[in-house]
Amino acid sequence: MFTTIEFDSWEALRREFGSRALWVFRGHADAQWLPETTLYREAERQGAFSFGHLSSRESWMLYQFRRFAHHHRSDLPPPEDVADWLALIQHYGGPTRLLDFTYSLYVAAFFATESASGDAAIWCIDTDAICSCAAEKLDAHSFGGISEIRSQMTKRFNELQAQAQAPVPLGVLHVEPDKMHERMYQQQGLFMAPTDPGRPFLENLAAMLECDASLFHSNRPCKWSEELGLRLIFDGAEDPISIVKLPIPREWHEEILNDLRYMNITAATLFPGLEGFARSLRLHL
Numbered sequence: 001m002f003t004t005i006e007f008d009s010w011e012a013l014r015r016e017f018g019s020r021a022l023w024v025f026r027g028h029a030d031a032q033w034l035p036e037t038t039l040y041r042e043a044e045r046q047g048a049f050s051f052g053h054l055s056s057r058e059s060w061m062l063y064q065f066r067r068f069a070h071h072h073r074s075d076l077p078p079p080e081d082v083a084d085w086l087a088l089i090q091h092y093g094g095p096t097r098l099l100d101f102t103y104s105l106y107v108a109a110f111f112a113t114e115s116a117s118g119d120a121a122i123w124c125i126d127t128d129a130i131c132s133c134a135a136e137k138l139d140a141h142s143f144g145g146i147s148e149i150r151s152q153m154t155k156r157f158n159e160l161q162a163q164a165q166a167p168v169p170l171g172v173l174h175v176e177p178d179k180m181h182e183r184m185y186q187q188q189g190l191f192m193a194p195t196d197p198g199r200p201f202l203e204n205l206a207a208m209l210e211c212d213a214s215l216f217h218s219n220r221p222c223k224w225s226e227e228l229g230l231r232l233i234f235d236g237a238e239d240p241i242s243i244v245k246l247p248i249p250r251e252w253h254e255e256i257l258n259d260l261r262y263m264n265i266t267a268a269t270l271f272p273g274l275e276g277f278a279r280s281l282r283l284h285l
Contacts (some may be wrong), residue, residue: 001211002241002243004221006226010252010259014231017105017246022128024190027112031121032245034216038095038198054198058097065089070236078180082161083154087177087184087191096174098196101125103188110260110270115252120248123193125205126232127174128240133208138171138195150176150190157193170207171195182272207241221247 007013017023026035043054062085069076069088077084086096102108105122112120131149134140140156142149154175159170176190183189194204207214222228231241248256260266 001209001239001241001243002211002215002218002226002245004219004245004247005224006221006247007224010248010256012107012224013246014105014259015057016103016224017124020105020124020232022276023124023126024103024106024192025108025125026099026101026123027108027110027271027280028121028123029112029114029116031119032246033121034200034202035085035099035123035192035199036201037099037194039091039097040200042095043198054092058197059091061094061235062086065094067176075179077177078163081156081178082158082178083175083191084106084179085195086193087181088115090191091181091183098191098193098199100187100190101190103176106260106263106265107187107189107270109248109256110265114249114267115152116250119250119255122246122248123243126191126240129209129240130172130174133210134173137169137208138173160195168195170199172205183270186272187270205243216243 007016017025028035039054039058042048043057046052048057064080065088066076066079066085077088086098087237090096090100102206105124108122112122126145131140131153134153134156135142138156138160140153142152151174154177156176157173157175161188162172172195173193175193180189192201194201196204200213203213206216228241230237233240234237
């Protein structure tokens, strides 16, 4: 279900994962970091778990943000569209249960290497496996094309939030706001949302995929092989791999950033406006 895969070169890695359909990616500037939501990390920092279930704290923040947001924006989501509201909070820097991913390996590679001082990593998730398990565990049935599936998963996420008082199984849904802001569009972004924000993201994911969450803490990598490649096909393998960690050694970073610059993947393009342009100036030092 999960493995860390080592490649001999950036070229070999991008050849195998650069155009892998239905997979999503998240870049980490430190290879030791685990994927975790800003809401969970902030609650850990403040010791907020002692104040009750984190879902109720999130509901309170959502309520307060809705009360205040109309002073600054008129294009606000309807009250029942929790996914869009959380995406808006995330966009303005607030802590939420939403975890940023991208459909592009190369965008993830940018975030992994742009400011890294040591080895980095890219986490990869097969959304085909997520959809299959979500249908069984969370009654999140999806069908049709990619855009229809995205809409159905987001709709199911909003339905689960509306019945917040009822127990919901641990799991993860991939959601996208109906109104996508420019930065998210440029980054080919989406969110992974745990059903229980008071439990670690990987614990939610492991429960839905019926695997041991301790697997994600394993640092025993496997070398890439054709056999491993066959296990990345969710419907076609006896023991499919649905979650992959790709180490990105420090000595690859300059090559990767040069490649990304030729693809026009820079801070200036991923963060439209002066913020991104100023951030991109470090490349000219």
